[in-house]
Amino acid sequence: MSTLSETTSSNLVGRRLVRLLSLPNPGQLATRAQQLLLPLVGIMLFLGFWHLAAPQVQTSLGAFPGPVAVAEQASALWQEHQDQRDRADKFIAMQEERNARILEDNPEAEVRIRDYPGAPTFIDQVGTSLLTVLAGFLLATVIAVPLGILVGLNRYFNAAVNPLIQVFKPVSPLAWLPLVTMVVSATYVSDDPMFEKSFLTSMITVTLCSLWPTLINTSVGVGAVSQDLVNVSKVLRLSFWTHVRKVVLPSSVPMIFTGLRVSLGIAWMVLIAAEMLAQNPGLGKFVWDEFQNGSSQSLSRIMVAVLAIGFIGFLLDRGMLVVQRRVAWDR
């Protein structure tokens, strides 16, 4: 199936190239201009409104930041990240030099390199958040898809599990968080932990909140496999596993992916909230720290984070769509 979708996708790319290279007629040109222009107009209007409205809102930390202030802070944050990285590089280089000198004197000496102790920058926090959300989402998928298949295949199992799903689905991440934190600190005890506890807490909270859409969509997709196809499978006497692999799973792939996309969106939103509340490293912590910091730039920096969160969420969804196009047969 993977080779198949590869050929179709390369076909698609080819066709798109042809379409791009061929000279469009005026009508096509107009639609393309519209496709580009209208979103641009929307963004410009929004920026204008923001620019005019922001100074009207006075807070204890000064006026609400406009787009210019936010852009300034965005580049300042980037600059801080670069500086920090330079310093870290120097710090490591210094240690290596020193270690080399020690080893010269005494080849048996035990040398160590300590990590740079500086605070994580905005970009580091973005990285942490992305890693956490992907880990949590992956865990949710690994749980939700097989469980969804079971629920969809078995009427009795479905009846037994459905009330639980309905009750746990609407639970807010903030309610889970204290419980997860306590359980993780109590059970994950190790001298040489592979993961930070904060990482595990955030990740598990993300998993608990984001597995429901995938679970529900998978079960609905599996339950909706055409009876004719099920009959074909029966006539062929496919074994249970072959039936699941060759008939049930491909047939419900479109529904599963719809669920996965919703799940990923939820996972991202939940993670930011969890990081804020639990002070776990990540974008949420960045926002909270800036809020507590209360400097004149804080609001602009928070706004940078807000935009970054939105943009990353958008990119995650697009990424999912790309995966879906490669895997699903109906796209």
Added chain:
Amino acid sequence: MSKAHLELTGVQMAFDTPTGPFIALDDLNLKIGKGEFVSLIGHSGCGKSTVLNIVAGLLKATRGGCVLDGHEVNEPGPERAVVFQNHSLMPWLTVYENVELAVQQVFRKRMSKRERKEWILHNLALVHMDHALDKRPGEISGGMAQRVGIARALAMKPSVLLMDEPFGALDALTRAHLQDSLMEIQQELNNTVIMITHDVDEAVLLSDRIIMMTNGPAALVGEDLSIELPRPRDRVTLADDPAYVRYRQAVLSFLYEKQRFPGKAPASEKDDDQEQSTAETRRGLRAIA
């Protein structure tokens, strides 16, 4: 009649409904010889599909049963391949892969990889679909998809081929074309075929025997008509053939005079009187048969 290859004995089929059991078939008996092409014809809801599904093993008769080559039919299996009304191809697999799924499953142990490939291509060539191996069902017409469905069924080397209104969803020209193809294939392979149809011409043209079923509920075999027309049959010359016209007439008269489409009296509303009257008709019909 040739030695019974497939035998349905005293088949009763009752479905549970909220208003009590609904008897779709009652005491249906049928013997089919090897290589026979049998059509089941009757009005909608008379239980034709139920008969087919019982032979296929997709439904279990509440009483009586079906014996194929001395073995009782208990579950579905590839030796009773089914061609469904709506091709039922896996939409995510190509034409080739759809047939491959069946061949892989049935002949995994008996054929080498190369033999399997040849066998798949052979069956697709048989239905003239070897030009579209890499197309998905969504990319080909309904008639072409139905051809692939037939190829998939044939590729299982079934001892009985079951067809549930195989051409019902197709336009008249495509249908005629596929009927001709099916006759050709049948000439070559001499399969036993049970086909459900609504179409009188189709039944007379293709069949060795036409089984006419009475209206449900509690349907059974009304008349059993042997079609003794020489093969190969040609639809154009047969149109004027007096024997063909007579057979056609017989089926039409059964469907529209003896077994007028009921349209009234759904199962839940029948009362004792009506039941008695159906029982009487049934006795009368048995006398005819």
